Amino acid sequence: MKNLFDYATKELSQDAFLRWFIEKYKDKAIGQMSKEFLCALINTKLKLANPNDIDNVTTEAQENNIDIVVKFELNKKQCIMAIEDKTVSGPHDDQLNRYVNYLNKKYTNHEKYFVLYKTGYVNEEERNYISTSGWELFSIDDIINFFKPYKGNTKSEILENYIEHVSDIDKALRFQDEKNVLNWNLSNWQGYVNSKWPKYNDPDRAYLWVNCYRGAYYSICFQKSLRDDESSDALVLEIFVREHKNLSAYLHHAFYDPVDKKRKWAVKNLKETNKNFIRKQTELAKRLREFALNDSKCRNQLVAVRDNATNCFAKIKEIVQIQDLNCLNNTIDAWKELFEKIVNEFSLEYNK
Numbered sequence: 001m002k003n004l005f006d007y008a009t010k011e012l013s014q015d016a017f018l019r020w021f022i023e024k025y026k027d028k029a030i031g032q033m034s035k036e037f038l039c040a041l042i043n044t045k046l047k048l049a050n051p052n053d054i055d056n057v058t059t060e061a062q063e064n065n066i067d068i069v070v071k072f073e074l075n076k077k078q079c080i081m082a083i084e085d086k087t088v089s090g091p092h093d094d095q096l097n098r099y100v101n102y103l104n105k106k107y108t109n110h111e112k113y114f115v116l117y118k119t120g121y122v123n124e125e126e127r128n129y130i131s132t133s134g135w136e137l138f139s140i141d142d143i144i145n146f147f148k149p150y151k152g153n154t155k156s157e158i159l160e161n162y163i164e165h166v167s168d169i170d171k172a173l174r175f176q177d178e179k180n181v182l183n184w185n186l187s188n189w190q191g192y193v194n195s196k197w198p199k200y201n202d203p204d205r206a207y208l209w210v211n212c213y214r215g216a217y218y219s220i221c222f223q224k225s226l227r228d229d230e231s232s233d234a235l236v237l238e239i240f241v242r243e244h245k246n247l248s249a250y251l252h253h254a255f256y257d258p259v260d261k262k263r264k265w266a267v268k269n270l271k272e273t274n275k276n277f278i279r280k281q282t283e284l285a286k287r288l289r290e291f292a293l294n295d296s297k298c299r300n301q302l303v304a305v306r307d308n309a310t311n312c313f314a315k316i317k318e319i320v321q322i323q324d325l326n327c328l329n330n331t332i333d334a335w336k337e338l339f340e341k342i343v344n345e346f347s348l349e350y351n352k
Contacts, residue, residue: 035052057072071110078111081113121173143166
């Protein structure tokens, strides 16, 4: 039997579920559970609220772009909670600080709570931003810990569907899902990466992440800076999956822009096949002129990256059919080994 949340996969769908559940605080069947859920969100701030002290709960969507604003009374005191709901993406455009400033200015007499509710993977950078912005994270671990004791006893098909849905996400992120690799979703890929390379984010100018490009495909990205300082250019190997069956890769080069103080992608480099070499070489030359900051050293470095990548990746088939997990492991390991070789060779030239 299909789960409701197999169809309702977007953040707006989860927004709707959370609002529905929170406003059920007077429901005879699930009202107590609803109030306990709100208490769990409050208690991320170590405010040990009692469910019986909660009353007059209402929710609003998208007030000043905040996903959910919950207004309620706790011990007859006016309270307000901002919930930023995330499934896959993380906070962006300094939105958490903007929301704090807005609510502090508008609701001066309310006790305030700020909760980022996320069912997906949260990396360390994201955790640090959430914490320094004054928000509390309600992670997939917290979600599972709250809902798991109620599984099978909620008397609500919607709640049972949601509990099953987040349990599946949790299994995928822990790489405990036995789903065939051909059918992996983003959570499966994140679980795979975190189990296979749990310590790849090392001090050696390297880190790794899983990306979902506009919902079209998933990719594993290995990045290495070319020097020890943060203002270094970088190389990125992006290994991606097309249509649940084809594995391929790109090599990227990013220049550090001292004005904007961030890296900018200059080239989406050659696909590892010789048949597109001439066309890609022409495109690369054009983009070098546009993005290399009129620096001949940068142009020469990029040409070296292109040549190294072409020669190395020519040793591997352009497309590898993913047949099983071992095939996936071996292919990605081979590409990562070549990527490390390219970075090491290029760094020697770069730092002369």
